[in-house]
Amino acid sequence: MNTEVAGPGGVRIALRVEGAENSRPIVFVHGWAQSADAWSAQLADPALSGRFRLVAMDLRGHGASGVPAAGYDDPRQWAGDLAAVLDFAGPDAILVGWSYGGLVITxxxxxxxTARLSGIVLVGAVTEIGRGREGGRTGPVMRAAxxxxxxxxxxxxxxALVEFARAQASARVPGAYAQAMLGRSLSVPPAVRGALFRRDVGSAEVLAAVDVPVLVVHGTADQVVDPAAAEYSAGKIPGAVLRWFVDAGHLPFVEEPGEFTALLRQFSGNTAEEQE
Incomplete structure (x- = not known):
């Protein structure tokens, strides 16, 4: 099902939804210059949709969401967008953020x-942005782009976008998916692509205050977001579990979809049991 909610200022936030309405929600937040379609394998997994309500959002300026002229440098706008999605999804949600999606969650x-959350999964994610920010350290593929x-x-x-899509997609990423990534990047207006980088945000205190279960997933061969960013967030968040996907790049949920989705099911099931 495709639907939408209104973020701050009435900005349209498009959603892809699978699973029963009365199930515990898992909310997926994609990365820079992508869309909810990045999570297609997870949205199509009957073992996930059979137990959880899966809600994947298009960030403002991306996919089918509205494209406001400003606000991309304001944490309150991103927070408000995600709050609107959580209003729709329901209580005790698990947030899953990939790449820039980790910064949106932060x-x-x-x-x-964390009052409305039961858990967080950070996937190849940044939690900070700006020169010298350890939680936002990028790899050579991102820097080259x-x-x-x-x-x-x-x-x-x-x-540059063609090379970026090619370089972050390992041999384990289907060619059709890699081409769709390129199409999604090109569909994001240049002004939006640039605006997302015009921020300087540290998050050490925010991460230290997290009091729900957190799983940090990162590919050891990620050349878009440096694995050091995962070590930073896992080190700052009390009790966070760091899970490496050996030899995976920036797309562990595509490169190893079965393993990733099984891990997500296990984590989501465990947090659900802890809440009951």
């Missing part, structure tokens, strides 16, 4: 805390 925690991938000149941006 924005939500900064403003709203910038600033060209942010340009409004098609002759500059398109080759």
């Amino acid at each position: 924005d939500y925690l900064r403003v709203h805390g 910038l600033p060209a991938a942010l340009s409004d000149d098609a002759e500059v941006a398109i080759p």
Whole structure:
């Protein structure tokens, strides 16, 4: 099912939804210049949708969501968008954030805390952004793509985005998925692609205050978000569990979908039992 909610200022936030309405929700938050379609394998997993309500959002400026002119540098806007999604999804949600989605989750925690959550999964995620921020350390593939991938000149941006999609997709990523990633990146306006990087946010205190179960998942061969970013967030969050996907890159939920989805089912089931 496709639907939408209204974020701050009435911005349309598009959603993909699977599973029963009265089930415990898992809310998926995608990364920079992508969309809810990034989570297609998880949304199609009957073992997940049979037990949980799966809600994948398109970030503002991405996918089918609205494209406001401003607000991309304001943590309160991102927090408000995710709060609106949680209003729709239901209580005791598990948040799953990939790449930039981890920063959006951290924005939500900064403003709203953990009261409505039962768990968090960070996947190849950043939790900070800005020069010298350990929780936002990027790898060589991301650094090589910038600033060209942010340009409004098609002759500059398109080759950079093609190489970015190619370089982050290992041999275990289906070719159709890699091409869809490129299409999703190109569909995000250049102004939005650039605006997401014009932030300087530290999150040490926010992470230290997290009091729900947290699973940090990262590929050891991730060259988009440096594995050091995972070590940082896992080290700051009390009780966080760090799970490495050996030889996986930036897309462990695509490179190893069976293993990742089984891990997510186990984590989500355990947190559900702890809440009951």
